[in-house]
Amino acid sequence: MIENFTTPLFLDLLGINILLGVSWYIPASCGQFSFGHCGLIGIAAYLSGAMTTLLGLPFPLAILAGMGISCLTGILFSAIGLKSKDIYAAIMTLALAQIAVVVFKAVPATGGIMGFLVVPKVTPLIVWIGVIFCLVFTWRLENSRVGRTFEAIKTSNIVSATLGLNTTYFKIVAFGIGGAMAGLAGVFYAHCISWIEPHTFSIWLTVMSFTFALVGGWETMWGAATGAVLLTFLLEAFRFASNWRPLIYGILIMVVLAFRPSGLVTRGNVRTVERFFLGMMNRSFVRGRKG
Amino acid sequence: MIIQIVNGLMLGSLYGLIALGYALVLGILGIFNMVQADVFMGGAVLGWIFITKLHLPLIMVIPAVMAGGVLLGLATEFFCVRRSLAVGSYFVPIATTIGLGLVLTTTVSNWAGANPLPISVPFQFTQVSLGDASFPLTNFIVFFTSLAIMSILAFFLKRTSLGLATRAVGENPEVSQLLGINTTRVIQMTFIISGVIGTLSGLLFGVMTGAAHPYMGEVVGLKGICLVIIGGMGSMSGAVIAAFIGGIAEVLTSVYWSVKYADAVLWLIMFIILLFRPLGLMGKVEELQRLQ
Amino acid sequence: MLKIEKITKRFGGVIAVNNVSIGVAKGEIHGLIGPNGAGKTTLFKLISKVLKPDVGRIVFNGIDLTGLPSYQVSRLGIGYVFQDSLLFRTMTLFENMLVCGNTPVSSGLLSLLPYYQAKKEEQLIERISEVLEVFNLQGKVGWYPNQLAYGDRRRALIARAIINGASTLLLDEPSGGMNAIEREEVSKDILELRRQGYTIFIIEHNLRLMMGICDQISVLNFGELISQGTPENVASDKAVIEAYIGTKNG
Numbered sequence: 001m002i003e004n005f006t007t008p009l010f011l012d013l014l015g016i017n018i019l020l021g022v023s024w025y026i027p028a029s030c031g032q033f034s035f036g037h038c039g040l041i042g043i044a045a046y047l048s049g050a051m052t053t054l055l056g057l058p059f060p061l062a063i064l065a066g067m068g069i070s071c072l073t074g075i076l077f078s079a080i081g082l083k084s085k086d087i088y089a090a091i092m093t094l095a096l097a098q099i100a101v102v103v104f105k106a107v108p109a110t111g112g113i114m115g116f117l118v119v120p121k122v123t124p125l126i127v128w129i130g131v132i133f134c135l136v137f138t139w140r141l142e143n144s145r146v147g148r149t150f151e152a153i154k155t156s157n158i159v160s161a162t163l164g165l166n167t168t169y170f171k172i173v174a175f176g177i178g179g180a181m182a183g184l185a186g187v188f189y190a191h192c193i194s195w196i197e198p199h200t201f202s203i204w205l206t207v208m209s210f211t212f213a214l215v216g217g218w219e220t221m222w223g224a225a226t227g228a229v230l231l232t233f234l235l236e237a238f239r240f241a242s243n244w245r246p247l248i249y250g251i252l253i254m255v256v257l258a259f260r261p262s263g264l265v266t267r268g269n270v271r272t273v274e275r276f277f278l279g280m281m282n283r284s285f286v287r288g289r290k291g
Numbered sequence: 292m293i294i295q296i297v298n299g300l301m302l303g304s305l306y307g308l309i310a311l312g313y314a315l316v317l318g319i320l321g322i323f324n325m326v327q328a329d330v331f332m333g334g335a336v337l338g339w340i341f342i343t344k345l346h347l348p349l350i351m352v353i354p355a356v357m358a359g360g361v362l363l364g365l366a367t368e369f370f371c372v373r374r375s376l377a378v379g380s381y382f383v384p385i386a387t388t389i390g391l392g393l394v395l396t397t398t399v400s401n402w403a404g405a406n407p408l409p410i411s412v413p414f415q416f417t418q419v420s421l422g423d424a425s426f427p428l429t430n431f432i433v434f435f436t437s438l439a440i441m442s443i444l445a446f447f448l449k450r451t452s453l454g455l456a457t458r459a460v461g462e463n464p465e466v467s468q469l470l471g472i473n474t475t476r477v478i479q480m481t482f483i484i485s486g487v488i489g490t491l492s493g494l495l496f497g498v499m500t501g502a503a504h505p506y507m508g509e510v511v512g513l514k515g516i517c518l519v520i521i522g523g524m525g526s527m528s529g530a531v532i533a534a535f536i537g538g539i540a541e542v543l544t545s546v547y548w549s550v551k552y553a554d555a556v557l558w559l560i561m562f563i564i565l566l567f568r569p570l571g572l573m574g575k576v577e578e579l580q581r582l583q
Numbered sequence: 584m585l586k587i588e589k590i591t592k593r594f595g596g597v598i599a600v601n602n603v604s605i606g607v608a609k610g611e612i613h614g615l616i617g618p619n620g621a622g623k624t625t626l627f628k629l630i631s632k633v634l635k636p637d638v639g640r641i642v643f644n645g646i647d648l649t650g651l652p653s654y655q656v657s658r659l660g661i662g663y664v665f666q667d668s669l670l671f672r673t674m675t676l677f678e679n680m681l682v683c684g685n686t687p688v689s690s691g692l693l694s695l696l697p698y699y700q701a702k703k704e705e706q707l708i709e710r711i712s713e714v715l716e717v718f719n720l721q722g723k724v725g726w727y728p729n730q731l732a733y734g735d736r737r738r739a740l741i742a743r744a745i746i747n748g749a750s751t752l753l754l755d756e757p758s759g760g761m762n763a764i765e766r767e768e769v770s771k772d773i774l775e776l777r778r779q780g781y782t783i784f785i786i787e788h789n790l791r792l793m794m795g796i797c798d799q800i801s802v803l804n805f806g807e808l809i810s811q812g813t814p815e816n817v818a819s820d821k822a823v824i825e826a827y828i829g830t831k832n833g
Contacts, residue, residue: 080565095558098558214386244401261374470743
């Protein structure tokens with residue numbers, strides 16, 4: 001059974017899932033919820049797939065293009081929604097996802113409903129380089145002024161506004177970064193499973209993304225990553241019950257959110273781990289403090 | 292063209308019921324009840340069970356389907372909403388309702404298989420003619436039943452004390468508690484009503500199209516949310532008006548442009564409306580403040 | 584008869600209310616004063632069960648309120664008007680008065696039946712008219728809250744609590760934001776209510792108003808009860824004067 005966990009496909013998907021979770025987490029860290037994540041992923045997948053397969057352009061270019069278009073689309077749709085209220089930004093992303101699927105089905109060049117085969121297959125190494133890059137980026141983001149601003153806005157939109165923060169700008173930035181990361185996930189996804197069709201980018205991808213983040217813990221990036229890793233391993237271990245996968249997700253969401261609303265890994269947990277590592281490094285400094 | 296508009300109105304009446312199912316919960320709790328789509332599906336599936344498999348007469352089917360709606364509504368309130376509301380973020384109850392929806396769809400699809408479940412009623416193929424056009428009888432039944440249900444709901448909200456209590460809890464749960472209103476009970480009643488509307492609209496849809504299947508709720512449910520937003524969050528009448536407009540738009544799109552785009556046209560309309568009228572057709576600013 | 588027995592409430596490390604015991608006799612006007620942050624509003628929230636006490640209990644007319652949910656405490660006959668209480672914006676004044684949970688009709692299945700409704704409503708409507716007369720709001724029943732003057736709105740809140748069946752009223756800063764004339768009106772209304780037999784427990788910052796109408800006053804500072812007694816006794820109590828040095832009211 002261990003072999004299942006070491007196939008290139010599994011490693012690819014593990015990395016992609018981490019990207020999905022973290023890319024959903026970033027707008028969430030600002031209090032924004034992307035309902036249409038699948039659309040952002042799908043756009044990048046289709047664009048990069050078309051670029052490499054139909055146009056023969058180099059893969060790195062396709063990666064940039066995919067990230068770029070998802071980033072821009074995320075910015076555009078959230079900006080329109082944020083003109084009114086936060087929840088409208090979320091709804092606009094939902095609209096994006098719906099419209100995107102219809103467009104995918106309608107464009108004949110990419111196979112319409114049938115989908116098409118994407119040519120260069122990506123190796124787990126490339127995927128994980130991307131994942132590590134994004135994790136480091138997000139970690140730096142969390143600990144920067146921008147990250148703290150996100151947290152302030154998430155805690156209280158109104159208070160942040162009265163403190164002079166341009167909340168709308170930061171929310172759009174959050175959607176942009178989340179979008180770019182979702183785009184990267186989409187590019188990898190297309191080049192990993194090779195056959196993409198409109199049906200692949202249904203709302204289920206969004207559900208996966210927010211399940212990773214909510215169940216794992218949406219207070220920190222580590223939560224989203226943990227959730228992705230845990231759930232990917234869990235679902236692979238229960239491969240025989242794949243028909244019931246959505247049900248397992250559903251029950252997990254309901255149970256975890258009922259009893260641990262911030263997710264499994266809370267900020268407190270992360271602080272404890274951080275302090276442990278700090279303690280190991282600065283033993284004499286820490287001794288004697290209550291922490 | 293007139294014929295298509297009439298068709299659109301009929302579709303719109305059904306959309307109105309679906310939109311109201313969402314609008315009720317949105318109005319009292321400020322959240323989108325994502326299970327509603329699967330309650331809709333549940334109604335159609337119950338219709339299949341009672342009509343096709345158990346051969347019950349329609350007189351018995353309707354109360355049975357309503358009872359199903361009551362149970363689903365209570366289950367939603369208990370499992371998804373009761374503990375999540377305290378968290379403060381509007382997304383947590385939405386996520387838990389999506390979770391319950393997943394449980395429902397997976398259960399049904401594993402149990403009943405991937406093929407559509409047929410629902411046939413004796414008058415299924417009867418046509419009624421108006422002038423030179425003829426419409427299926429089922430469409431008429433759906434239309435008038437939907438209108439009836441919507442009127443009852445309007446009466447309820449405006450004229451009964453539970454309706455008044457519902458509006459009170461929706462506006463200010465704390466003050467309502469202090470006035471002696473049992474907010475939990477009122478919320479449960481709202482979910483029950485929205486559950487009944489959901490299953491009934493599912494039954495009507497199943498009768499109209501002749502089949503039920505596990506994922507029928509997804510697309511329709513999302514359209515319901517779209518319509519509520521077009522109409523303005525917090526406005527019941529807005530939801531109904533948006534539903535009729537949406538029904539007509541969809542039918543016209545599929546006839547004069549292409550069926551492929553019919554599903555997207557509602558989202559396009561929402562996109563445009565939000566650009567120029569961010570609160571929706573009949574949304575009021577004060578309503579939104581609470582939904583934040 | 585409201586008895587608050589040894590109530591303590593902590594928020595994390597902060598003790599908001601510390602071992603407070605107060606008795607409010609039937610038909611009296613009992614004032615609760617103290618500097619900002621003394622715990623007065625917290626005490627009201629403990630009585631109304633918006634917050635639960637950590638220690639102690641509250642007994643109303645012989646009934647122990649421990650463990651009861653908020654709406655049941657209201658139905659026992661305690662009415663509240665908090666500083667941030669509001670009339671329901673989307674309802675007319677009249678509909679606001681109709682919203683009350685004290686009748687079993689409001690939340691049960693029976694409320695869906697119009698006929699049962701109608702009979703109960705007739706009685707309710709009569710009562711509403713009577714009470715609104717007292718408050719001089721009868722002519723404005725069809726108005727929406729945003730059309731009413733601020734003073735009218737505050738008094739309408741008290742009216743709503745009474746119509747709800749309250750025999751004891753907890754008023755938190757009823758004269759907040761009012762000018763001198765409006766405050767006089769509020770004083771008169773409260774005295775009229777006492778004359779009609781209501782018990783009133785009132786938080787106020789305006790000491791002159793309090794001295795004028797209260798039978799008994801309790802003084803809180805930093806969550807503790809520092810003085811209790813008639814207005815004259817309390818006004819000359821050294822502890823009270825100390826607590827108030829630095830505030831502008833008086």
